[in-house]
Amino acid sequence: MTRVLVIGGGIAGTTTALALHKAGFGVSVHEAHPDSAEDIGAFLTLASNGMRALAQIDASTAVTDAGFPLTSMRVLDGTGSEIANRPLGESGNPLLRYRCLRRGELNTALQAEAVRRGITIRHGTPLASVQHGPEHVTAHFADGSTTTGDLLIGADGLNSTVRRTIAPATQPRYAGEYVFYGYTTPASPAEDTDHERITMVRGSTAAFGYTVSPNGQTYWFARVAGDPLSADTIAHGTPGQWRDLLLPLLRDDATPAAGIVEATDNILVTNATEIPTGTPWHSGRTLVIGDAAHAASPATGQGASMAMEDAVILAKALRDAPDTDTALSLYETLRRPRVEHNTHISGNISRGAHTPSPTGRPPAAQPGNDEPTRQLEWNSPLTTPHPDTAHPGGGSWTDR
Numbered sequence: 001m002t003r004v005l006v007i008g009g010g011i012a013g014t015t016t017a018l019a020l021h022k023a024g025f026g027v028s029v030h031e032a033h034p035d036s037a038e039d040i041g042a043f044l045t046l047a048s049n050g051m052r053a054l055a056q057i058d059a060s061t062a063v064t065d066a067g068f069p070l071t072s073m074r075v076l077d078g079t080g081s082e083i084a085n086r087p088l089g090e091s092g093n094p095l096l097r098y099r100c101l102r103r104g105e106l107n108t109a110l111q112a113e114a115v116r117r118g119i120t121i122r123h124g125t126p127l128a129s130v131q132h133g134p135e136h137v138t139a140h141f142a143d144g145s146t147t148t149g150d151l152l153i154g155a156d157g158l159n160s161t162v163r164r165t166i167a168p169a170t171q172p173r174y175a176g177e178y179v180f181y182g183y184t185t186p187a188s189p190a191e192d193t194d195h196e197r198i199t200m201v202r203g204s205t206a207a208f209g210y211t212v213s214p215n216g217q218t219y220w221f222a223r224v225a226g227d228p229l230s231a232d233t234i235a236h237g238t239p240g241q242w243r244d245l246l247l248p249l250l251r252d253d254a255t256p257a258a259g260i261v262e263a264t265d266n267i268l269v270t271n272a273t274e275i276p277t278g279t280p281w282h283s284g285r286t287l288v289i290g291d292a293a294h295a296a297s298p299a300t301g302q303g304a305s306m307a308m309e310d311a312v313i314l315a316k317a318l319r320d321a322p323d324t325d326t327a328l329s330l331y332e333t334l335r336r337p338r339v340e341h342n343t344h345i346s347g348n349i350s351r352g353a354h355t356p357s358p359t360g361r362p363p364a365a366q367p368g369n370d371e372p373t374r375q376l377e378w379n380s381p382l383t384t385p386h387p388d389t390a391h392p393g394g395g396s397w398t399d400r
Contacts, residue, residue: 002026004318005139005149007127007162009033011103012290012307013155014110017119019057019315022378027119028147029111030139032126032156042103042181042268043219045070045198048089048096049372050305053312055095056378062113067101068213069094071196078204078253088198100198100211100219106304127161130286137285151324152286153314155307158273160292167280175272175297176351178229180222180246182239182267184260201257205249208257220260222246223299225352228271239267272297272350277340282328289314294339299349302342310335312376320382330382334375 004020006013009031020027046054046063054060071091075084090096111121125145130152131138138148154162158172194212201208210220224246229237243261250258261267275295281288290307314331321327374380 003028003149003151005030005137005147005152007139007152007154008156008160008290008292009111009121009123010107010155010157010290011110011304012157012292012310013153014107014114014121015054015057015059015308015311016153016155016289016314017114017121018059018110018117019311020318021114021117021119022057023315023319025315025318028149029114029119029121030125030127030141030147031121031123034124043100043183043221044103044106044304045301046099046101046106046308047302047305048093048098049302049376050308051096051099052090052373053305053308053376056312056376057315059110059113060095062109063099063101063106064095066105066109067099069196070098070100070198070211072194073198073200075200075202076255077202078255080254080256083202098198100213127156130162130165132284132286150285151318154286154288154292155290157291158275158295160288162286163279163288163292166283166286166288170276170279172273172275172295174228175274175299175347177223177225177272177297177299178269179272179298180224180242180267180269182220182261182264184218184220184263185265199256201253201255203250203253203255203257205252206246206257208250208255210256210260218260218263220257220264221298222250222257222261223272223350224249225350229269234269234271237269239265242267242269272299274343274347277343281332281336285324287314287328287331294336294343296339296343296346297350298346300342300346302346306339306342309372309376310339312378313382316375316378316382334382338372 003026006017006027006029009029013029017027017029054063070088073088074082077083089098114121126142127139128142129140136148136150137152138146139152140146154160156162195214198209198211207223210218212218246261247258250261274297281293289310296303313334317327317331321330
């Protein structure tokens, strides 16, 4: 196999292209959006396991040059009292520290690194259909162009066109809550001078989290249980409407949350969604990864990091296995238990069925389970895990 087509130039797709390039494969990326800055206003965090995946493909610097590190987490109850304060993830290792940044900034940084390495990225090329063949697979795009490769990887997100060719009956489902994201302009209304700390608030009617950047912006999220918002409501809602919807849910608590939201002009909202576990991931020479395969609610804050793990494990499987079919089977054997465990845990948190202790550990760092970390090590060959070591580990913190 010499040429891989990656559909989707977001976090999953571009990281996969970087990993495949390092493994020696020819790869091209085809992104539907005309530029790299989809969801430019939303922020996310990369957990230590995601940063570990980036380190294995020599992409750490590209990401650490954007955003800022998070090394600790505190938890407040609805009265504003601190109930926990501890290190976050692998805070002692500068390379593996959690990182907070805007999604658009992360996409831009990853794509710039891919271009620097000579990887072709085509923008404004929505996928129309996939034509399967015994030796090759051909992507047909909306502009009438086509391209053929030995393997096609769908990293095209929650509403994946590629997934519809593999599992046409699969639909994303609501995970039990809608999520607000916002950021304030300097100076910070949170009055928090620790720029490497994220604060989680266990409010009476909403889960809230915030962190203050070195330049004084406060990045925050709020998770609210209830019926899903309609697509029309989300499409036509304004930041002022979102602020008015959220503030009454926060004002009864003696925490910084209401003040932060009141000072915010940049607010987005989305329904938390997930892909049902057990969904097929590959057919013939086509595979879906990242959110296209295993989107989870944002409650564990692991979406981007799990996609980065996917990228490294897939590249290693294709590198180490004797043929494509064996590689894809190995990849699925290694990844499905871990990512579907995350989907299950995250969905339970969103539905209020389970609230883990705020350990600040990503799944890769759970005590007694070193297998995910070993799998990510670039120079360590991949093998099918022993049943006793395949369990994916526990949850992480409570949101991104």
